[in-house]
Amino acid sequence: MKEGRTHKKFQKFGMVIDLDKCTGCGSCMVACMAENNVPFRKDESNKLLSITWMRVYKLTNGMPFPKIDVCYLPRPCMQCEGQHEGHSPCVSVCPAIATDYSMESGIVSQIYTRCFGCRYCMASCPYHARYFNWWDPIWPDGMEKYLSPNVSPRMRGVVEKCSFCFHRYQLAKDRAFMEGRPELQEDEYQTACTQACPAGAITFGDLNNPKHTVSKMAEPDPKHSGRPKNPNAFRLLERLGTNPKVYYLSSREWVRRAGDNYLKNEKKVKKPVHHG
Amino acid sequence: MDSALIPKGVKRCPLWQFLLFIGAAGIVLLWGVYAMFLCWFKGLNQTNMNDYYGFALWIWADLAVIAVGGGAFFTGLLRYIFGKDALKNIINYAVLIGFICYSSALLILAIDIGQPLRGWFIFWHANVHSMLTEVAFCLSCYFGVLTIEYIPLILENRQIDKVPFFHHLGHNMHEVMAVFAATGAFLSFFHQGSLGGVAGVLFGRPFAFREGIFIWPWTFFLFTWSAAACGPCFTILVTKITEKVVGKKLVKDYAIELLAKISGWMLLTYTIAKFIDTWYWATVLAPSQGFTLMDFYTNNPLYGIWILITEIAICGLVPAAILMTPKGRKNPVALWIAISLAVAGVCLNRWVMVLQIMAVPVMTFDNWVLYFPSWQEVATTILPVAYGVILIAISYRYLPVFPNEAELNPIEPLPAEEAEEKSVEPPVDLELELKPAEA
Numbered sequence: 001m002k003e004g005r006t007h008k009k010f011q012k013f014g015m016v017i018d019l020d021k022c023t024g025c026g027s028c029m030v031a032c033m034a035e036n037n038v039p040f041r042k043d044e045s046n047k048l049l050s051i052t053w054m055r056v057y058k059l060t061n062g063m064p065f066p067k068i069d070v071c072y073l074p075r076p077c078m079q080c081e082g083q084h085e086g087h088s089p090c091v092s093v094c095p096a097i098a099t100d101y102s103m104e105s106g107i108v109s110q111i112y113t114r115c116f117g118c119r120y121c122m123a124s125c126p127y128h129a130r131y132f133n134w135w136d137p138i139w140p141d142g143m144e145k146y147l148s149p150n151v152s153p154r155m156r157g158v159v160e161k162c163s164f165c166f167h168r169y170q171l172a173k174d175r176a177f178m179e180g181r182p183e184l185q186e187d188e189y190q191t192a193c194t195q196a197c198p199a200g201a202i203t204f205g206d207l208n209n210p211k212h213t214v215s216k217m218a219e220p221d222p223k224h225s226g227r228p229k230n231p232n233a234f235r236l237l238e239r240l241g242t243n244p245k246v247y248y249l250s251s252r253e254w255v256r257r258a259g260d261n262y263l264k265n266e267k268k269v270k271k272p273v274h275h276g
Numbered sequence: 277m278d279s280a281l282i283p284k285g286v287k288r289c290p291l292w293q294f295l296l297f298i299g300a301a302g303i304v305l306l307w308g309v310y311a312m313f314l315c316w317f318k319g320l321n322q323t324n325m326n327d328y329y330g331f332a333l334w335i336w337a338d339l340a341v342i343a344v345g346g347g348a349f350f351t352g353l354l355r356y357i358f359g360k361d362a363l364k365n366i367i368n369y370a371v372l373i374g375f376i377c378y379s380s381a382l383l384i385l386a387i388d389i390g391q392p393l394r395g396w397f398i399f400w401h402a403n404v405h406s407m408l409t410e411v412a413f414c415l416s417c418y419f420g421v422l423t424i425e426y427i428p429l430i431l432e433n434r435q436i437d438k439v440p441f442f443h444h445l446g447h448n449m450h451e452v453m454a455v456f457a458a459t460g461a462f463l464s465f466f467h468q469g470s471l472g473g474v475a476g477v478l479f480g481r482p483f484a485f486r487e488g489i490f491i492w493p494w495t496f497f498l499f500t501w502s503a504a505a506c507g508p509c510f511t512i513l514v515t516k517i518t519e520k521v522v523g524k525k526l527v528k529d530y531a532i533e534l535l536a537k538i539s540g541w542m543l544l545t546y547t548i549a550k551f552i553d554t555w556y557w558a559t560v561l562a563p564s565q566g567f568t569l570m571d572f573y574t575n576n577p578l579y580g581i582w583i584l585i586t587e588i589a590i591c592g593l594v595p596a597a598i599l600m601t602p603k604g605r606k607n608p609v610a611l612w613i614a615i616s617l618a619v620a621g622v623c624l625n626r627w628v629m630v631l632q633i634m635a636v637p638v639m640t641f642d643n644w645v646l647y648f649p650s651w652q653e654v655a656t657t658i659l660p661v662a663y664g665v666i667l668i669a670i671s672y673r674y675l676p677v678f679p680n681e682a683e684l685n686p687i688e689p690l691p692a693e694e695a696e697e698k699s700v701e702p703p704v705d706l707e708l709e710l711k712p713a714e715a
Binding site for chain 2: 046048049050051057059073089092093094095096097098114115116117118119120122123124125126127128130131132133134135136155156157158159236237239240241242257258259260261262263264266
């Protein structure tokens with residue numbers, strides 16, 4: 001109600017990831033884990049049990065040498081908006097409103113103390129961006145001192161996911177408020193993965209603000225649920241209507257086609273092979 | 277030793293035999309309880325679920341027991357609302373089976389959540405847009421209805437019935453039972469449906485997603501329909517198994533045949549609806565999302581097209597054909613085959629609508645992921661079966677579950693018992709001896 005009365009133009013934070021620049025180094029994954037107190041276990045070899053808010057996939061075009069081509073695809077939470085505001089796959093199904101869509105920022109939140117661990121949201125997410133805490137977090141001796149004080153660690157039995165480093169947004173807003181500024185500068189709120197990427201492949205900002213780089217890069221079309229106008233841009237599983245806020249860029253057609261499923265007669269493109 | 281508790285006019289096995297049976301089932305029950313406590317105290321890491329399989333064996337078990345427990349609401353609907361009087365011979369047992377199924381479903385749900393102590397959040401912080409919320413509310417309410425329907429049967433125990441208050445309470449509850457049957461049918465329509473909706477609304481999962489009417493995807497109606505069709509088959513199946521175990525006929529053939537006939541027609545219409553739904557999904561909906569039907573049934577070692585054929589043809593059309601024809605349902609072997617196939621079919625459907633959804637890759641660079649449950653999951657899934665066996669055994673021994681039993685299996689009452697009956701019976705208009713709970 002409060003949001004409705006202010007007539008304020010809401011922000012819609014999003015990300016553009018240039019896959020032609022990504023080297024697959026994994027810095028984004030490391031930065032994300034450190035920033036968000038993501039728990040880990042001694043043995044992380046079973047990736048079906050690993051919590052990786054940001055996960056880098058390796059794709060190939062499936063061609064034999066020398067035509068083989070490789071692409072690394074970082075996958076954070078897509079912060080889906082759905083076909084009408086807030087109708088993201090996970091938010092609409094959570095029975096206890098433990099995950100919510102912020103109209104102010106466009107970020108899908110996860111309320112750990114509200115979540116009772118039914119995992120319906122995980123079943124609904126086609127990107128596998130949601131993770132369950134199968135164990136209580138156990139930090140190596142002394143590591144508790146290095147945890148971020150701005151992010152609450154999660155307990156066993158709840159779901160967690162990438163929040164676009166929401167605590168950074170809160171800190172930036174607090175600072176702006178104290179300084180009497182109504183709006184944030186573009187560089188004031190940046191995610192940890194964006195800052196950690198050595199290749200500068202990740203760009204973050206407000207998709208609703210035409211001055212922001214993300215907006216210029218992806219050129220989201222508001223008339224078509226944010227579908228990118230930039231011919232080199234695409235979103236993962238665009239056809240499902242999840243309306244994600246993470247855009248990918250690539251000059252390679254097979255990479256762009258790897259972003260969605262197509263029938264054989266739509267256009268002959270070899271499906272990429274996933275290597276882990 | 278416990279003869280004073282056993283209904284009049286019927287014979288039961290010796291107490292030691294009964295206790296031995298309960299003990300054997302009790303060991304399985306304890307095994308399940310042990311696994312349950314492991315899950316509660318150590319967490320869901322005791323399972324083989326993972327981040328791809330957030331829903332697995334338990335959710336399937338949940339959906340399956342609720343589907344087969346649908347016999348309670350549908351038989352109640354036929355008996356009280358549509359006036360099928362012949363079903364009074366089986367309604368008690370249908371209610372008991374339903375009670376077991378729904379209490380089991382609630383127990384499984386309580387084990388299946390990561391933070392069991394927060395289970396009440398689903399009611400307190402309810403998201404009215406979530407199908408799971410609808411499931412939780414309707415399921416709990418309907419379990420309350422089933423409890424109310426089961427209580428009069430308990431009150432008919434020989435010793436309890438001697439207490440005037442309980443006697444009158446039971447009598448008055450019978451009088452208003454039609455109201456609860458109607459309420460139960462209404463609630464069941466919604467929770468059976470919303471369980472189908474749980475899968476059908478997943479628009480991020482093309483294998484599960486269906487369009488529909490208003491907020492309800494087609495799976496909503498298909499789940500209700502299939503539960504109404506196959507639930508009574510499960511009631512008949514359990515009745516037949518019970519008859520085999522106790523070695524007597526318990527329900528008259530015409531009651532079984534009537535239920536079987538209605539089930540058969542329901543199953544036929546359901547199978548046609550399911551076929552239409554599958555056809556539209558395969559030719560319009562899935563292709564619009566970039567998938568062909570065979571994308572869902574190839575490149576993995578388990579989920580082949582056989583599963584769809586088994587569900588629709590073998591477990592749909594075949595039992596429907598048997599149950600619809602008088603010759604088929606009067607033939608004991610054919611009846612056994614038909615009800616077994618129908619029950620297997622609805623369980624297979626629920627399996628597909630939980631586990632295959634999780635298995636199918638959606639992103640082009642993702643892979644099929646298969647899963648095998650841990651022993652803790654298996655034990656906690658068998659737990660309700662053991663619990664059901666025990667509750668049925670106790671109810672059968674001490675309550676007049678089958679109103680026709682005495683008539684179908686006449687025994688000569690001992691002179692001493694007859695004398696006792698004359699002296700102890702209260703001078704009330706009873707007509708209670710082995711009267712069906714709904715009469």
